Amino acid sequence: MRRRRALLVAAATTTLTLSSAATASADWLGPDYLSAASHTASRPQLSLAADNSATAVYTDADDGVVAERKAEDASAFTAPEQLSTPGATVGGLVSATASDGRAIAAWTEGGSRLLVAMRDVDGDWTTTPVTAPDAGATSPAVALGAHGHAYVTWAEGSTLYGAYWDSDSWGAPTALSTGSGDPIATTSAIATDTGITWVVWADAHHTHAGFYTGYGLINEAVLGDASGATRIQLAADAGGGVTALWSAPSLGEQTAFAGGFAGFGPTQTLKSGSGSGYHPPALSVASDGTALAVWGEDGPAGDRSYAATRDDAGTWATPVPIVGGVAQGAAVARPGGESAALTTDDAGDLYVTRHTAGGWTGQERIAGHAADVTAVGAADGTLLVGWTTDDRAAWALDDRTLPAVGDVSVPILLTAGVEATFGATATDTWSGVDRLVWDFGDHTGPVVGDAPTHVYAHAGEFTVTVTAYDRAGNERSETRDVTVVAAPAGGGAGDSGGNAGGDGGSDGGAGQDDGPTTTTPATTTTTPAPGTGTPAPAPGAPALAPLGRARLLHAHTLRLRTLLARRAIRTVYTAPADGTVTITATLGGKRLAATKALAVRGGTATKVSVKLSAATRAKLARRRSAKVTLKATYRAADGRTVTTTSTMVAR
Known part of the structure; x- marks a missing residue:
């Protein structure tokens, strides 16, 4: 007669009294392989650091761990790196990764000796034996915290042992619990950012829990009076709360066990049914405490995989069947209750079933002939899944993280017919950047590259768009506005001036930053030389040449905080002829600042900075917006003047 089993869960807290646009893709990349084609791999394990760098650890019939x-x-992934002793028979592999990228792996060799490998922040692995060769170590578990502490626990018969990593070496093994004389069957451990390591283990009659800080086990307690607990799972939220999940037989209609352990609440039964056999479960807890449990079950109604979600109030939903089959699955929980369950059916096909605010979605097939499923994910829904297939370790990626576009460099002032250089960089967390594509807004077609050149044929206002694509098809765009002026008649066009970017471009140049702006067209007034009207030229002297057009350009986009950070208002002035110019900035009719008379050449764009005093910046800092008027007063050698004004509202 098959024993009835129940899936149980307990939760603990660790209180201790001692402009842009974006489009996401939903296409899978892969499958790809971790192990060599000629090798036999098993038990792949994926773990994730805070920067989303992933570590895969698995066993290889030829290379061990x-x-x-x-x-x-x-x-x-990088090329495989062997951690275990060459030629040794390995078992019981476990691994973990800390938020800073350090990693740990533990396993037994020869059926009795425990070894632990540590990877530092530079990526270098070091393997150390922790027990004697004939110790009889079984069921290792590892925990790696964010502050450099690491722990390893294991069983030797009915005794639970632990060792603490002290900066550069493992301390001597310490007996944590002698138990009741029954052999320890399974252990699990997890470290929280509070510096506490939680340990849960099971023998033939009980499921135990405890925590320790490197000075020994504290407050050991019994979570359940039942035998046969399998594959205990531990997961923590951002606040250090720990959840334990395991399967064990229930007795009659008994559905829960009183925890009695400081920090752990009463044990809950997620599911129990007559004749059911529960396979090792998977557990994931999101940063906000929401959780997902996945397990397989063979019962009188057939073999099924089930999933149950927990909300941020700690309430578990009724389990739902998600796919036929009972093989090992994986769980990935996201903040807000969204999650993904990875399961295989009886044919070995690997599926993902997602849970959203609207409930469970349909199943999506990832691959066939899958076993030993493992998975990690990001808060935006990205999933990295690993498994074994045909004796090889494989992985696939559902990348939903958008690439980032940075260091956009766009000239703020360009001249028609003159080549200008543009630039941008892009990064992508998961699948890598595929390309940068530029649209210059003049219907000339896209250009691919990170530093393209372009020539505008005509003067005007244009919007430049640079789009980064990753290898999964996700995209993100940034836009910048540019002004193209006509080349001066009868003279050289000059260089296109000033780059518009987050850093403001060249020294003294006008820059561009994301943010709201309102710009009014510049107005120009020409005034005769002092006297009554325009003086007549002397007899025989040539007539005065008419003055050309003056241009005064602001940055196209500007935040008030950017103006304050620069300590100056940047602009570009083009003089009608050789002469001098003085630029004055006013706010509400009151003068803010002004430049000295600057020598300028006709038809040449000149970058000008109107410096703001500390008192002026303090005045502007108290405002939510600033309507600044710039007035450029040009004076020719013959005394004629040209006044150009332009107004901009920056918020």
């Missing part, structure tokens, strides 16, 4: 790393902004 192997580790690979997929760095941020990389589209593939």
